[in-house]
Amino acid sequence: MRSRSLWISALGVALAVSASACGGSKESSAPTEAPGATKIDSATAGEISGVVSFDGVAPKNEPIRMNADPVCVKENTTPQTQESYEVENGKLANVFIYVKDGLGNYSYDPPAGGVTIDQKNCRYHPHVFGIRVGQELTILNSDPTLHNIHALPKSNKEFNTGQPIQGMKTVQKFENKEVMVPFKCDVHGWMNAYVGVLDHPFFAISDKDGKFSLKGLPPGTYTIEAWHEKAGTQTAMVTLGAKDTKEANFTFKAAAAATD
Amino acid sequence: MEKIISSFPAHPAVPAPPALVIPAMHRFAKFVVGCTVLLVLAGSLVTSTDSGLSVPDWPTSYGWNMFTFPPSKWVGGILYEHGHRLIASTVGLLTIVLAAWLGTSDPRRWMKWLGAGALAAVIAQGVLGGLTVKFFLPPAISTAHAGLAEIFFCITVAIALFTSPQWIDGYAGRVVDDEGVRRLATATTALIFSQILVGATMRHTGAGLAIPDFPLMFGHLWPTHWDAKIAIHFTHRAGALLVLLGVATTSAKVWSRYRGAAIHRELTRPAALLVALVAVQITLGAMTVLSRRDVWINSVHVVCGALVLTTSLVLTLRTWRVKFSMQAVRLKPDTTPAVRTVRLQADEARAR
Numbered sequence: 001m002r003s004r005s006l007w008i009s010a011l012g013v014a015l016a017v018s019a020s021a022c023g024g025s026k027e028s029s030a031p032t033e034a035p036g037a038t039k040i041d042s043a044t045a046g047e048i049s050g051v052v053s054f055d056g057v058a059p060k061n062e063p064i065r066m067n068a069d070p071v072c073v074k075e076n077t078t079p080q081t082q083e084s085y086e087v088e089n090g091k092l093a094n095v096f097i098y099v100k101d102g103l104g105n106y107s108y109d110p111p112a113g114g115v116t117i118d119q120k121n122c123r124y125h126p127h128v129f130g131i132r133v134g135q136e137l138t139i140l141n142s143d144p145t146l147h148n149i150h151a152l153p154k155s156n157k158e159f160n161t162g163q164p165i166q167g168m169k170t171v172q173k174f175e176n177k178e179v180m181v182p183f184k185c186d187v188h189g190w191m192n193a194y195v196g197v198l199d200h201p202f203f204a205i206s207d208k209d210g211k212f213s214l215k216g217l218p219p220g221t222y223t224i225e226a227w228h229e230k231a232g233t234q235t236a237m238v239t240l241g242a243k244d245t246k247e248a249n250f251t252f253k254a255a256a257a258a259t260d
Numbered sequence: 261m262e263k264i265i266s267s268f269p270a271h272p273a274v275p276a277p278p279a280l281v282i283p284a285m286h287r288f289a290k291f292v293v294g295c296t297v298l299l300v301l302a303g304s305l306v307t308s309t310d311s312g313l314s315v316p317d318w319p320t321s322y323g324w325n326m327f328t329f330p331p332s333k334w335v336g337g338i339l340y341e342h343g344h345r346l347i348a349s350t351v352g353l354l355t356i357v358l359a360a361w362l363g364t365s366d367p368r369r370w371m372k373w374l375g376a377g378a379l380a381a382v383i384a385q386g387v388l389g390g391l392t393v394k395f396f397l398p399p400a401i402s403t404a405h406a407g408l409a410e411i412f413f414c415i416t417v418a419i420a421l422f423t424s425p426q427w428i429d430g431y432a433g434r435v436v437d438d439e440g441v442r443r444l445a446t447a448t449t450a451l452i453f454s455q456i457l458v459g460a461t462m463r464h465t466g467a468g469l470a471i472p473d474f475p476l477m478f479g480h481l482w483p484t485h486w487d488a489k490i491a492i493h494f495t496h497r498a499g500a501l502l503v504l505l506g507v508a509t510t511s512a513k514v515w516s517r518y519r520g521a522a523i524h525r526e527l528t529r530p531a532a533l534l535v536a537l538v539a540v541q542i543t544l545g546a547m548t549v550l551s552r553r554d555v556w557i558n559s560v561h562v563v564c565g566a567l568v569l570t571t572s573l574v575l576t577l578r579t580w581r582v583k584f585s586m587q588a589v590r591l592k593p594d595t596t597p598a599v600r601t602v603r604l605q606a607d608e609a610r611a612r
Contacts, residue, residue, distance in 0.1 A: 069335035146333055148316045150396075158396050160313050164322040164333065186314035187336035 037107035040218045046244035049213040052206040052226060054092040056254030058085040059230075064190040071145035072122035072188060082190065083127045084230045091210030092252055094128040095228050096180060096196045098203035099214065100235065102222035108201055111135045114171070117183070117193060119147045119163070124183060124193035128229070130203040131195055133177055139163070139170045146187065153181040156197065160186075179227060194229055219244070226250040281425045285361050289420035292354045296413050297563065299351050302344040303409060304562035307463055308555045311337030312397050318390040321345070348386060355382045358419065366423070374419055381412040399464040406460035410453065410569055417570040421577055430581065431526050437582040441513055441527070445576040448506035452569045455499040458492065459565060467492045468558070474549040500542055507538045507572070514575070530575040537568045 061081035066072035086093035114136030118125045122143060131137055139149050139161065146164035155176040163170065174181065174197040185191035196203055204212040206226075214224070221239040231252040238248050306312050314337030315321045321329040321342055326349065334342055355378050362375030388405040395401060421427055462468055467489035471477045478484045483494055514531040518524040544561040551557050 068337075068339070071335070145335060146322060146338070148314060150313055150316070160316040160396060162316040162322045185336075186311055186316075186341075187338050189310060189337065 037105045040106050040108075040216065042216065044242040045216045045218055046240045046242065046246070047213060047215045048217060048222070048224060048238050048240060048246050048248050049211070050097075050248040050250065052092045052095045052097070052210040052212065053090050053249065053251045054085070054087045054210075054231075054254070055090075055251050058087040058092075058254065061085055066122060066188070066190070069122065069145055069188060071143065075121045075143065080123075080190075083123075086208065088208050091206075091208070092228065092231075093206050093208045093210065095206040095210075095212070095226050095250070095252075096128055096130060096194070096203065097206065097212045097214070097224060097226045097248075097250070098130065098179065098196060098198055099200065099217070100179075100223045100225040102220050103200055103202070104218070104220065106200070106218065108132075111201065114138050116140055117149075117195075118142050119149070119185070119191070122147075122188050122191060124185075124191055126193070126205070128180075128194050128205050129196075130205065131174065131197055132201060133175065133197060133199045134173055137172045137174070137195070139172060141166060141168045147185050147191070148187055150184050150186055151181055152184065153178055153197075156181065179225075180229075196227070224248050226252075228252055280367060281428055282365055282423065283425070285358075285365060286420065286423040286425070288354075288361065289358060289416065289423050292351070292358050293413075293416045293420050295347070295351050295354060296416050297566070299344070299347045300409060300413060300566050301559060301563045302340070302347045303406075304559040305555065306340045306344045307402075307562075308553070308558040309337060309340050311340040312402075313341075313393065314338045315341045315345070315393070318393040345389075348389065352382050352386060355379050355416075358416075362419070368422075371419075371422060374415065374422070378412065378415045378419060381408060381415055384408060385412055397464070399461065402464040403457070403460045406464065407457050410456055410566055413566055414570060414573050417573060418577060421574055426526065427578075427581065431524070431578075434524070435582045436518065436524055436527060436579065438517065438579060441510070441517065442576075442579040444506075444510045444513055445572065445579050448503075448510045449569065449572040449576045451499075451506045452503055452565075452572050455496070455503050456565050456569060458496045458499050459562075462492045462496050463562075465489060465492060468553050469493075469549065471497070472549065474546045496545075500545060503568075504538055504542065507534050507568075510572075510575070511535045526578050527575060530571050530578070534568065534571045534575060537564060537571055540564055541568050 061084050064080040064082060066076060066080060083094060111132045115129060115131045116138040117129070118140045120142040122145070141147050141163035144166045146162065148160055148162045149170070150160040151158060151172070153174070155178040156174045159172060161170045161172075174195075177197050177199045179196045179198070180194040181197060183193040183195065202214045202217060204214055206212045217240055219240055219242045221237065223235055224238055225233055225235045227233045234250045234252065236248040236250065238246050240246055317323065319326060321338075322333070324330070326342075326345055329342060359375035359379040363372045366372060366375075385405065385408045388401060388408060392398065392401040392405055426432075462470075465488075470487075470489035470493040471483060473479065477494070477497075483490055511531040511534055514527045518527050541561065541564045544557060544564055547557045548554070548561050
């Protein structure tokens, strides 16, 4: 009798634990607002913009041999290289620039729509991008071959999704801010991408002219960080007044790149 | 010191007992050993090419049944990972057959258990392989997978040895009983297995190039700085020296005692092979670093490590042959009930 009641108690505890575990695993679709958070006054918002330069001769990007997959060879008729250093006229592209510190307790509108990363011609497009916490990331396979997309975060949940059919889509979300989360394809070892996950919308990627812009920032003093996959990071302190426009330029040096 | 247990005299008047040597089973066991070498190579290629997660699901492959996954999709890293799974499945099936064969045909009870152990090991190995994919290659599971692979390989080699006519025959009745060599060989085999575990840890924690130069370490005889990966890598290099020492000592002892007129080829041959394999293995290890982990050099280094282990195991088991009960092994065709009794008495005397 005693053993029966013990079993019933154990079953009850197990059910309660299971129920709480199931409840705990529910994913929140949007980041929660901090108490007392205020909206940014667009009338006083300013902008930080700048240019990312590369000083010296950039290291050569490694050539890619795609012969492990005939489909990739067929889709790329020209010699392919890694996208580590995208330098043109001394300007560095694919640098992730974001507000690292200095934002007060603000609330932000939820991101409009999601972000897509496409696997096309056996490369990731884009190679570097940003996303908000809780924002939908659509992973698309546009290739007539199969890919797996494998995220290797440190603060978020790792995932590894197979997409064997052309046109397949998968949606993922990141629950915590993290700069940067690498992506890789284990089928095609040369495929890699990086995503910066932030709990605010103030991030940008330098274009082929090295230009970037962070718009809609409230007045304040900010730590702006520029991240590059090989050359590392640089920071700048910028104080922004009401309706101010300030510049923050970054220069990555060849020496720093070579030692990385 | 060495003792030789002599052959018992033949007794032509009494009919021989049924022959217990099953050549086909021995050949099959050797075939399983060969397939397992191939499996170890396939597994090492998966790690060397960083393809462990190129098939993200398990036991299916991109949703397909493993055996119906179209070959046209075996591209890039999938070729290695899926190939490894298929070879592993084949070895699993062969092990089922081997275990069943031993269970039904081998009169030695412990051999039946060894067959069952091989089957259990290959099943556990498959589960570990699946778990490491499901949990994104955690070093602990991946290292356990590598360690169990070596254990399974050792079991298959042991089965092949125990089913060989020479083993059953007690090496023509001239079994060596040498406590010193036995202890040394056993310690060397244990040392090699430990070294392989350190190597597997190094491999699965990404510490293969933590010390990027060879034979120096950061340009010095001793690492100039330390972290966990450097410590693992350094342990593997230091372990290689210990293994070299152990193998050299064991082989030298075997050769000094069992060459010449009283030669025991069942000991001198594996001892010589062991020295050669260790030399190749250390060269491959150095080349792995110098080539910045070339895929094939790195992979062959893993396979050669397994061969070093199993060669040492064969030598060790042969030094232990005398401890296996004489009546428990297959009896020679000329053995008579009278001789059996003598053998039993001899065994009992030894046991006492």
